[in-house]
Amino acid sequence: MQEIIEFINRHVVLSAIWVMLLISLILNLIKRFFLKVKIINCIEAICLINKEDAIVVDIRFHNDYNKGHITGALNITEPDIKKGILGKLEKNNLKPIIIVCNTGNNAINSAMQLKSMGFIDVYVLRNGMNAWIDENLPLVRM
Secondary structure, three states, X not given: OHHHHHHHHHOHXXXXXXXXXXXXXXXXXXXXXXOOOEXXXXXXXXXXXXXXXXXXXXXXXXXXXXHOEOOOOEEOOHHHXXXXXXXXXXHHOOOOEEEEOXXXXXXXXXXXXXXXXXOOOEEEXXXXXXXXXXXXXXXXXX
């Protein structure tokens, strides 16, 4: 125990960084545990689209959406969701909704926003469009 205290005293900055990383990791794990949004992989997304008529919402900006998106995906950007501008999505709050971004990180906030607006079944595609492209799944290009 004395050695640990001595190490911390000699390497205060390194120890502080390590503690901050540990706290960040713990907070991230707690956030994911209590997350009311389900994170799914590409296969689960395809099943939801085909069997439960899920709606895919691509929250990327229009130029990224036009470079390639999932067939039938609606393009509603993250700022639009925050403002409540949902377009065709408003009528479909009972259908499963799959939120897609580039990496899956931004989609979580949008999914939580939709949950707070009354959407029941909201999912996030794990690793977003990067995962979809890595799996060589079809894209619509404009």
